[in-house]
Amino acid sequence: MIPAAKYSQHRSGWMILVLIVLIGLNLRPFLVAPGPILNTIMPELGMTVYSASLLTLLPMLLMGVGAFVSPGLQAAWGTRKGMLIALAILLLGTLLRFWVQDGVTFIFTAVLCGVGVAFVQSAMPGLIKSSFSRQVAPITGVYSACLMVGGALGAYSIPHLMDAGLSWRQSLGLLAVPVFIAMLVGWRYLTGVPANRPNMSQVQTLLHHPRTWSLMTAFGLVNGGYSTLVAWLAPYYQSLGWERSDSATLIVVMSVCQAISAVGLPVLARKQTDRRLWLMLTLVMQSLGFCGLALWPAGTAMLWVGMCGAGLGGSFSLIIVTALDHSKAPEEAGTLAALMQGGGFIIAGLAPWVIALLNDLTGSFVSGWLLHLGLVAITACLYWRFNPRYYDQVMQPVAVSNR
Known part of the structure; x- marks a missing residue:
């Protein structure tokens, strides 16, 4: 028979895992879901590609x-309060x-959703480490x-909700339901996690390392x-x-391939300290994907999108592991x-605007896919x-210098 205290601790651990899953599922739909219906939204709201x-x-950019910024807020508020406030902001947005x-x-x-997600x-890494120290x-x-x-x-559900008779506003607004569920679970099971104030002298030192900026640039590109x-x-x-539902399926394929690669490639590469060949493999997949999107988009769209997704997902995970490998402390x-993720997300946020500019100048997104081929080549050098x-x-x- 399991002692009551151990049973309670075991159950709490499972509920924190459920909470992590629920929160993770809610951090991207607001960003991804509008994509398949932008051609419907833009004329109605008078929006340009810019x-x-x-x-x-x-x-x-906010991420x-x-x-x-968030580590200082986390130290002041605590993880429980900060997480609940952030989820409330995401819910409101x-x-x-x-x-x-x-x-x-x-x-x-x-912007509101981005503020919540940024915190x-x-x-989240601190919550995972404190709750699952042996399974980080x-x-x-x-x-x-x-x-x-x-x-x-998120991307898959919106066109289908619209096909069922809902407006695009109602469809996007209904994404608040799973956010509210995550908030309820967080309110019940989230406990305080100690959070130290960021070591600003360490941050300043790292920002003077060229390697920090190389990692930021690679992550951002x-x-x-x-x-x-x-x-x-x-x-x-x-x-x-x-059709918009078919184009939404492409985002699903991309995201599923991302998820598989993000989990699978680090496992395959775990026994090697030099992960450069694995990183290069992710870039080869991205190159094939972007090249296919630019030159042969119609017949094998699923293949090209899957290659892009697998390359992006594997690269995301492996570059984080590579950054962590740089120091034994x-x-x-x-x-x-x-720092790599902070600077990198700022760089990454600029890409859609640049692609919109190229589309405006050339009348096609093909120039954008070709640009990303060039960025992949730069990333390979890094x-x-x-x-x-x-x-x-x-x-x-x-x-x-302290001057």
Whole structure:
């Protein structure tokens, strides 16, 4: 017979895992779901491709800024209070989509959602580590997969809800229901998790390392591919004559391949300290995918989108592991990974706007896919520099002026 105290602890652990899954599933639908119906929304709200790109650009920028700001808020508020406030903001931003009447309001809802998600993403690693100290890697893999699957479910559900007779406002607003469920579970089971204030001297030191900026750039260029696909993949295929529900299926395929690769590739690469060949494999997949989207988009769309998704998902996970490998000190490694994601998300947020500009200049998204081929080549040069034999050398302390 299991003692009552141990049973309660075991049950609480399972409920925290359920909470992590629920939260992960809710962090991307607001971002991904509008994509398949943008061609319906834009004329009604008077939005251009530039203003529509802000639906992705601004939340991604906030996710980047949040990596720098959220740790201080978490230390001041605590994880439980901060998480619940952030989920409430995400809930509010999603609910307001029921009443959107113009492009500015719609963009404002995306900003609100981005603020909430920025804090949650910053706090989630600490929650995982404190709740599952011996299973950090697999639980992080589950969380990462939930991010991608949640986006897929959001993109897939909206066109079908509209086909069932709901308006696009009602369809997007209903995404608040799972957010509310996550809030309820969080209110019941989320406990306080100690959060230290960020070590600003360590942050300042790392920002003087060229390697920190190389990691930021690589992370940003790769995730720029994701933000572009989220924003413009469905409109691209709709411009080729696809129905919105069929174009939404492409986002589902991309997200599922992302999730599988994000979990699977780090497992395959776990016994090797030099992960550059695995990182290059993810770039090869992205190259094939973007090349296919540009040159042969119609016949084998699922293949090209799946290749992009697998390459992006595997690269996302492996570059985080690579950043953590740079330092044997857990605190420094965590700070480096946080800085990489912060600066990287800011870079990634700019990609949809740049692609919108290219589309406006050339009349096609093909130029955007070709641009991403070039960015993949730049990323390959950066990835090849991440040789573990020289991590100690490149991470040597540098003199920081206090003037």
